[in-house]
Every structure is written in structure tokens, then in C-alpha cells.
Amino acid sequence: MKKIERMNAIIYILKEKGKLTAKEIAKLLDVSERTIYRDIDALSQIKVPLITYEGHQGGYEIDPNYFIPSIKLTEAEITNFIILLTLGKELKVPGVHRDYEALRLKLLNAITQDGSPKLNRFLDKFKVYINRINPGDYVEHIMETIIKSLEEEKKVKLTYYTPLKDTLTEREVSPYRFTFDEGGWYLIGYCHLREDKRTFRLDRIKSIELLHSNCYFPIDMVSFENESKSKSSYHLQIDRSFYEIIKHNDYMEDNKIIEDSEFFTVEICTDYEDSIIELALKNPTSVKVLEPQSICEHLKKIVKDLSQIYT
DNA sequence: GGTTATTGATACGGGCGCCA
DNA sequence: TGGCGCCCGTATCAATAACC
Numbered sequence: 169m170k171k172i173e174r175m176n177a178i179i180y181i182l183k184e185k186g187k188l189t190a191k192e193i194a195k196l197l198d199v200s201e202r203t204i205y206r207d208i209d210a211l212s213q214i215k216v217p218l219i220t221y222e223g224h225q226g227g228y229e230i231d232p233n234y235f236i237p238s239i240k241l242t243e244a245e246i247t248n249f250i251i252l253l254t255l256g257k258e259l260k261v262p263g264v265h266r267d268y269e270a271l272r273l274k275l276l277n278a279i280t281q282d283g284s285p286k287l288n289r290f291l292d293k294f295k296v297y298i299n300r301i302n303p304g305d306y307v308e309h310i311m312e313t314i315i316k317s318l319e320e321e322k323k324v325k326l327t328y329y330t331p332l333k334d335t336l337t338e339r340e341v342s343p344y345r346f347t348f349d350e351g352g353w354y355l356i357g358y359c360h361l362r363e364d365k366r367t368f369r370l371d372r373i374k375s376i377e378l379l380h381s382n383c384y385f386p387i388d389m390v391s392f393e394n395e396s397k398s399k400s401s402y403h404l405q406i407d408r409s410f411y412e413i414i415k416h417n418d419y420m421e422d423n424k425i426i427e428d429s430e431f432f433t434v435e436i437c438t439d440y441e442d443s444i445i446e447l448a449l450k451n452p453t454s455v456k457v458l459e460p461q462s463i464c465e466h467l468k469k470i471v472k473d474l475s476q477i478y479t
Numbered sequence: 480g481g482t483t484a485t486t487g488a489t490a491c492g493g494g495c496g497c498c499a
Numbered sequence: 500t501g502g503c504g505c506c507c508g509t510a511t512c513a514a515t516a517a518c519c
Contacts (some may be wrong), residue, residue, distance in 0.1 A: 189506065203486060205508070220507070221495090227506080485516075492506080499500105 175207050179216060182230035190228040246275050246351055247287055251294065258296040259348060262311035262370065306370055312353060313376045317343045321383045323360075336374060337361065342383035358385050402436045402444050403459040410454035419443040433458070445470075453457040 217231035339361035343414035429431035
């Protein structure tokens with residue numbers, strides 16, 4: 169076993185087994201105690217946080233928080249990580265957006281010198297467009313606080329901006345879920361001020377503080393876990409060739425052709441009602457809403473309002 | 480084959496805990 | 500409090516392996 173391999177092995181052994189004497193480590197690695205002393209010395213020189221206990225019942229320990237960078241990534245894996253990092257930046261994942269450059273450089277630093285420019289050329293040509301909403305800045309440490317609150321099941325205290333009333337309110341929240349939806353990040357939880365479930369857009373949280381008190385959810389909110397957006401059924405008449413274009417879109421995930429003639433008559437089950445309306449408005453010659461009637465009426469009203477404005 | 484690095488064996492000093 | 504055992508720290512020397 170090479171010295172560097174043995175040094176790694178000592179770290180792993182101490183991480184796994186806790187405190188051991190040089191004699192015990194030597195026995196495990198089948199080398200002399202003296203060799204272990206030299207390895208321990210070498211580890212100390214490279215700032216591995218070893219704890220030494222001298223005397224009776226002495227030995228060596230390693231700081232339990234010491235992180236072992238044991239994963240050697242291939243260039244392909246690094247590329248994938250940087251793509252994910254870029255997605256994280258474009259999705260404005262709190263923290264990732266802020267630390268993007270430092271993280272990107274760390275990953276680039278892990279690949280060969282000739283691999284780095286190649287990857288940069290690719291990244292220059294890699295673009296992600298998230299155009300649903302464009303969230304503002306997040307308050308500092310929002311991500312860390314949310315992660316901690318969800319991990320430890322502790323309440324948070326928020327200062328939340330409500331644009332409709334142009335007001336700031338302070339409220340205690342028991343966080344339940346952290347989600348990304350239609351271009352924005354949201355914290356869902358039980359609001360103790362409103363005594364109800366609320367969804368908080370992250371960029372409207374103006375301050376956040378982790379509280380010591382445990383989360384509380386009323387019994388009738390236990391169904392939180394199984395909650396899902398209610399899906400509705402829509403019947404659309406769609407041009408056959410246009411169907412081929414849109415059939416893999418999100419809102420088409422749960423669709424079936426119920427009549428196959430000059431046009432397809434398609435039943436779609438989705439919670440993306442806005443997308444159905446937008447689809448019908450943008451493509452009147454290719455898409456016609458048949459059901460529900462409420463959507464047809466809604467479309468008529470939009471068209472009527474538009475025709476009055478743009479006479 | 481010479482040089483350098485690594486390893487093993489041995490010895491000694493000193494810290495620490497236990498115990499009479 | 501001092502002896503004892505256990506262990507870490509350091510030094511030295513010789514043997515061996517790796518490298519040029």
C-alpha cells in the first residue's frame with residue numbers, strides 16, 4: 169500500500185471506528201507503529217484535524233465533521249454537474265445563484281487544463297430560459313434557514329410583503345414544503361397569523377428567522393402530505409399536425425385521443441388551466457375548446473374584451 | 480549502479496491515569 | 500504522592516524499494 173493510500177485509509181478508519189491507538193491502526197493496516205506515527209505526522213501537516221490523546225487510554229481521533237473529498241469526478245460527470253449548476257442559477261435557486269461563479273470555478277478546477285476551455289465553449293452556448301416570472305433578490309441566508317427549519321421541524325418568523333395591499337406583515341410559519349413552480353420558489357406552510365395554510369413566494373420574504381419552537385400543524389391539515397393540485401378535464405379539438413407539435417408539453421402529460429377524424433378530439437386532464445386558455449387563444453385555427461363550457465365562456469369574454477379595446 | 484524515499488526496529492523522554 | 504503501565508513524540512540507524 170502506498171503512503172498516500174495508507175493516509176487516506178487512516179482517515180477512513182478513524183472516521184468509522186472512532187478513537188484508536190497507533191498500535192491498533194498499525195495492526196489494521198499491517199505496518200509498524202512507527203510508520204503510523206509518520207503517517208499521522210504527514211496528515212497533521214496537511215491540516216487534517218486529528219485529535220491526539222496522550223497517556224493511558226490515549227489514541228487518535230478525527231474531527232467527526234471532517235469532510236473527506238473522496239469522489240473523483242470524470243469530465244463527463246463534471247460537465248453534468250455544471251449543467252445542473254447552470255440550471256440552478258437560471259432557476260434562481262437561493263444560494264446557488266449567489267455562489268454560482270465560485271462553484272463553477274471549483275468544478276472547472278477539477279478537470280484537466282485542456283478540458284476546461286472546451287467545457288467553457290459549450291457552456292457559452294448552453295442557455296436556459298425560464299420566463300414565467302422573474303423573481304427579485306432573496307434575503308441573505310434564506311436557503312440555509314429554510315433547509316434548517318425543514319430538517320429540524322422548527323417554526324420560522326417571516327416578514328412578508330403582500331403586493332396587492334403593499335404591506336409588510338410579520339408572521340410565524342410552520343414550513344411544510346419548499347417548491348419550484350412556474351419560474352418561482354415558494355415556501356408552503358401553516359401560517360399561525362392567518363391560522364391557515366399559506367404559500368409564500370420566496371422573493372417576497374423580506375426577512376426570515378429560525379425559531380426554537382417546534383412546527384405545529386392542525387389535525388385537518390395532516391392531509392398536506394397527500395395534497396395535490398386538483399386536475400380538471402378538458403376536451404379539445406386539435407389539428408392533427410398541431411397535436412404532434414404539442415403532445416409532449418407539460419399540460420398534455422395526461423391526454424388521450426377520444427375521436428380520430430379530420431381533427432383529433434383529445435381529453436386532457438391537467439392543472440394547467442392557464443396553459444389551455446393560452447393554447448386556445450394563440451392557436452385559434454388549430455385548437456378549439458369543446459368542454460368545459462366555463463372555459464368556452466371565459467375565452468369568449470376575453471375575445472370580446474379585446475375586440476372592444478382594439479376596435 | 481547511485482540516489483532518494485520509504486519502512487522497520489529500537490531506544491528514550493515525557494504526559495496521563497490508575498492505584499496503593 | 501510516587502510507582503507503574505500505556506501511549507505519543509522524537510531520534511537514529513539499517514534495510515528495502517523506487518526512480519533515474
